[in-house]
Amino acid sequence: MMTRRGFLTHSCSLGIASATVASTMLQLGFARTAAAQSAPGYKALVCVLLAGGNDSYNMLVPTDNDQFGEYSNIRADLALQQNELLALPGTTANGRSYGVHPGMPELQSLFANGDAAMLANVGTLLEAFDAGAVQSGTAKLPLGLYSHADQIAQWQTAVPDGRVAQGWGGRIADLMQDVNLQNGVSMNISLSGSNVFQSGNQVGEYSIDATGDGAPGLNAYNDGTEFGAFKKRMVDELLSVQQQHIFRREYSRRLRGAIDAQAVFVDALQTSPQLTTEFSPSYFSQSMRQIARVIGARDALGATRQTFFVTVGGWDHHDDVLDNQADMLPAVSKGLQEFRNALVELGVFDEVTTFTTSDFGRTLTSNGKGSDHGWGGHHIVMGGSVNGGSIYGDYPILSASSPLDVGRGIYAPTTSVDEYFAELARWFGVPTSELDQVLPNVRNFYSPESGEAPLGFLSV
Amino acid sequence: LAWWHRAVTARDELRQRVGFALSEIFVVSDSVDILIVHPDALSGYYDTLLSNAFGNFRDLLRDVSLHPAMGVYLSHINNSRSDPVNNIFPDENYAREVMQLFSIGLFELNIDGSLQLDNNNDPIPTYSNVEIREFAKIFTGFSYGGDSAFFGKAYPPNFQTPMQMFDDAHEPGSKNLLNGTVVPAGQTGMQDFDAAIDNLFNHPNVGPFIGKQLIQRLVTSNPSPAYIERVARAFNGDTTGVRGDMREVIKTVLLDPEATAAPTSLADFGKLREPVVRYASILRQFGANSDDGFIAVLGYFLQQLGKQHPLSAPSVFNFFLPAHSPAGEIADAGLVAPEFQITTSNSIVGISNIIDFVILADYVSDSPQGFEPVSLDYQEYEELAVDANALLDRLDIVLTAGTLDSATRQAILNVITDVEDVSQRAKIAIYMFLLSSDYAVRQ
Numbered sequence: 001m002m003t004r005r006g007f008l009t010h011s012c013s014l015g016i017a018s019a020t021v022a023s024t025m026l027q028l029g030f031a032r033t034a035a036a037q038s039a040p041g042y043k044a045l046v047c048v049l050l051a052g053g054n055d056s057y058n059m060l061v062p063t064d065n066d067q068f069g070e071y072s073n074i075r076a077d078l079a080l081q082q083n084e085l086l087a088l089p090g091t092t093a094n095g096r097s098y099g100v101h102p103g104m105p106e107l108q109s110l111f112a113n114g115d116a117a118m119l120a121n122v123g124t125l126l127e128a129f130d131a132g133a134v135q136s137g138t139a140k141l142p143l144g145l146y147s148h149a150d151q152i153a154q155w156q157t158a159v160p161d162g163r164v165a166q167g168w169g170g171r172i173a174d175l176m177q178d179v180n181l182q183n184g185v186s187m188n189i190s191l192s193g194s195n196v197f198q199s200g201n202q203v204g205e206y207s208i209d210a211t212g213d214g215a216p217g218l219n220a221y222n223d224g225t226e227f228g229a230f231k232k233r234m235v236d237e238l239l240s241v242q243q244q245h246i247f248r249r250e251y252s253r254r255l256r257g258a259i260d261a262q263a264v265f266v267d268a269l270q271t272s273p274q275l276t277t278e279f280s281p282s283y284f285s286q287s288m289r290q291i292a293r294v295i296g297a298r299d300a301l302g303a304t305r306q307t308f309f310v311t312v313g314g315w316d317h318h319d320d321v322l323d324n325q326a327d328m329l330p331a332v333s334k335g336l337q338e339f340r341n342a343l344v345e346l347g348v349f350d351e352v353t354t355f356t357t358s359d360f361g362r363t364l365t366s367n368g369k370g371s372d373h374g375w376g377g378h379h380i381v382m383g384g385s386v387n388g389g390s391i392y393g394d395y396p397i398l399s400a401s402s403p404l405d406v407g408r409g410i411y412a413p414t415t416s417v418d419e420y421f422a423e424l425a426r427w428f429g430v431p432t433s434e435l436d437q438v439l440p441n442v443r444n445f446y447s448p449e450s451g452e453a454p455l456g457f458l459s460v
Numbered sequence: 461l462a463w464w465h466r467a468v469t470a471r472d473e474l475r476q477r478v479g480f481a482l483s484e485i486f487v488v489s490d491s492v493d494i495l496i497v498h499p500d501a502l503s504g505y506y507d508t509l510l511s512n513a514f515g516n517f518r519d520l521l522r523d524v525s526l527h528p529a530m531g532v533y534l535s536h537i538n539n540s541r542s543d544p545v546n547n548i549f550p551d552e553n554y555a556r557e558v559m560q561l562f563s564i565g566l567f568e569l570n571i572d573g574s575l576q577l578d579n580n581n582d583p584i585p586t587y588s589n590v591e592i593r594e595f596a597k598i599f600t601g602f603s604y605g606g607d608s609a610f611f612g613k614a615y616p617p618n619f620q621t622p623m624q625m626f627d628d629a630h631e632p633g634s635k636n637l638l639n640g641t642v643v644p645a646g647q648t649g650m651q652d653f654d655a656a657i658d659n660l661f662n663h664p665n666v667g668p669f670i671g672k673q674l675i676q677r678l679v680t681s682n683p684s685p686a687y688i689e690r691v692a693r694a695f696n697g698d699t700t701g702v703r704g705d706m707r708e709v710i711k712t713v714l715l716d717p718e719a720t721a722a723p724t725s726l727a728d729f730g731k732l733r734e735p736v737v738r739y740a741s742i743l744r745q746f747g748a749n750s751d752d753g754f755i756a757v758l759g760y761f762l763q764q765l766g767k768q769h770p771l772s773a774p775s776v777f778n779f780f781l782p783a784h785s786p787a788g789e790i791a792d793a794g795l796v797a798p799e800f801q802i803t804t805s806n807s808i809v810g811i812s813n814i815i816d817f818v819i820l821a822d823y824v825s826d827s828p829q830g831f832e833p834v835s836l837d838y839q840e841y842e843e844l845a846v847d848a849n850a851l852l853d854r855l856d857i858v859l860t861a862g863t864l865d866s867a868t869r870q871a872i873l874n875v876i877t878d879v880e881d882v883s884q885r886a887k888i889a890i891y892m893f894l895l896s897s898d899y900a901v902r903q
Contacts (some may be wrong), residue, residue: 243898258805262809370551
């Protein structure tokens with residue numbers, strides 16, 4: 001029986017529940033697809049979504065006089081100054097030279113050290129770009145091209161001709177999750193809530209915060225006090241009810257799963273080595289710090305494969321692109337450097353590949369201090385397995401009459417997201433025979449059986 | 461602060477609730493600095509939604525489009541006409557979103573909300589980048605209003621009056637809008653603007669597109685096509701003769717036979733309550749009050765734990781998408797459940813903890829300095845608590861509208877039977893109710 005005193009001394013703490021390995025699953029459903037291949041060692045993919053469409057033609061910029069001149073003309077009041085760009089050493093295969101945004105010296109250094117590479121002009125495609133077909137209206141284009149909702153989804157689903165609810169990270173997890181200990185903490189961990197990328201048919205994301213131990217506990221639940229025991233009784237009684245209504249069933253399942261997984265997760269996190277690497281206070285850096293901590297706890301979590309997802313929002317710069325990027329790109333650059341340092345500290349830098357995504361690049365032309373929705377854009381990959389210090393893909397030759405320009409300086413991608421993701425998936429351990437399950441559109445651009453890497457930026 | 465006080469105490473409760481629903485369709489968010497620095501920006505915007513909630517949709521669409529907070533959020537304020545010499549073109553942001561989100565959506569719809577299909581069985585887009593560029597021309601020339609106002613960023617922000625049109629900065633020439641409508645050259649910017657609003661307002665998609673979302677925000681996530689059609693017809697003016705009569709639309713949404721039918725007769729009827737509504741409902745239901753008469757809620761802990769707060773969506777796409785379908789049973793059944801998109805492992809514990817703070821720890825709100833704390837009134841329930849069954853009966857009526865599952869009822873009864881103190885018993889019963897799936901998901 002609950003005493004008044006026990007009731008009143010209850011305090012609002014985010015309690016850490018006692019250490020029992022939960023057997024209930026956070027994931028929805030129990031059916032497994034094909035048995036996971038044996039996946040030696042540990043690997044993690046870290047997906048950084050720059051939500052809104054990063055104006056990446058100002059993140060990676062041609063620096064040779066000829067191309068810079070074109071860039072400057074086309075971009076008008078959006079153009080950066082040639083002498084403020086941070087040179088990336090070496091040139092690409094086409095003999096051109098490039099630099100990154102002045103606010104990203106850390107990225108420049110990561111690139112120079114071979115820790116990071118750039119991927120040029122990548123975007124969603126249903127089929128290889130054909131300028132004539134686009135002109136004549138016969139081209140098969142991704143659904144909802146230029147619309148945030150569709151494009152941000154397609155970068156996560158890798159399905160450009162339909163609206164599906166599963167992402168390629170979720171499909172990978174559906175295939176491979178059995179390599180991890182099934183303890184209620186998903187293979188897919190998100191710092192930014194629910195997301196399509198990590199949603200599979202069976203596997204969903206485990207959502208944590210960047211603060212504290214990431215997973216809030218239900219107040220007082222089973223915290224060793226009298227009230228804690230009473231609380232546990234109340235909650236357990238409620239959650240043991242077999243609900244008739246489909247939504248109520250789902251809600252109970254989620255709450256039960258969250259409570260149980262939290263116990264496992266927080267216990268595991270205590271084993272993570274204390275990092276000496278310092279992280280900036282930005283949301284992005286703190287999220288990356290939390291990811292590093294979780295990676296540090298991978299053994300206690302029983303994880304040999306993990307994906308992480310973090311969204312950095314606010315890139316839809318229809319206005320004030322120069323000021324906004326000057327504020328926001330440094331945070332990305334610093335966060336990546338800090339994360340790299342933490343991974344080196346943990347001795348797992350080779351095992352973790354971080355990659356950026358975004359809805360689209362933006363119009364090269366200005367709307368008067370801002371740019372509008374584009375298509376192809378440039379991205380960053382970072383990790384010990386990355387063959388860094390190079391720009392992969394094809395950085396377009398900028399020109400007012402470029403065949404890639406579909407209007408207003410929107411450049412069609414020269415590399416499809418399928419190739420980008422195929423490279424990452426292969427490295428992660430998705431078998432050749434399952435690659436087109438994970439990436440349904442991949443065969444339009446890459447043959448899994450070819451035995452070659454799609455783009456070559458990762459050493460398998 | 462003002463939002464919470466009004467949401468909890470205002471006597472026009474329905475208008476408040478509809479206003480919140482509208483804020484999840486006509487999204488403006490505090491993610492832009494200037495909107496935080498000028499607090500009257502968002503409060504004024506919200507007032508616009510409230511005052512138009514029972515008016516006409518055309519006025520709502522027009523007023524939203526002219527509000528400087530929206531002008532800032534979707535960047536059509538200080539959007540200038542083309543300057544081809546300098547390779548500068550009108551900002552397309554508002555043009556796209558006003559169509560995609562605020563009026564017609566992405567695809568041609570039938571009146572029951574189903575997609576129209578072409579000869580290849582593919583949905584038919586309502587617009588392309590071509591139409592967006594034409595509408596982008598319409599939304600040029602706006603800047604802040606006010607005495608001696610002028611076009612351009614040098615004029616200081618003014619969120620007190622609608623945006624003003626400056627014809628010099630407005631794109632000249634004709635504009636080709638939807639369904640063959642051509643806005644002729646030579647008109648004033650405001651004439652162009654009103655023509656565009658008319659063009660959107662009169663598109664047949666608006667009834668089903670907006671109607672279905674209102675049903676989803678207020679009643680159920682998966683309305684039948686027939687229900688959507690009835691609401692769309694109300695929008696079209698079938699009964700009143702007036703297109704866009706919001707009063708008629710809301711009435712139809714709430715009083716439709718499907719909305720008022722006995723819950724057990726429709727297996728997948730209902731929706732998950734979102735954190736803001738759940739928390740506000742609790743405060744309303746239990747007579748939130750304070751010694752200074754002001755319901756002071758900062759909402760910080762709701763944002764941090766529940767991951768939601770009015771006018772703070774992560775993007776113009778609101779906190780969740782109307783088509784979100786959680787993997788597993790719900791997706792397999794072909795149903796959507798938008799609010800589950802923000803019901804994640806951390807937020808579901810978060811909202812549970814908020815309920816704990818409010819009910820069990822008497823920490824009803826995060827009141828800032830200078831305001832008296834908020835408390836709830838349990839007297840009615842303490843009086844009933846002597847008889848556990850009577851208490852549960854009453855709570856089932858006021859909290860779960862009679863849809864409390866009998867097994868949940870038994871679970872709560874089992875626990876509260878062991879609690880002798882009536883005040884504690886009432887609170888524990890209320891806590892368990894509010895934590896339960898039965899309350900979380902309203903049928």
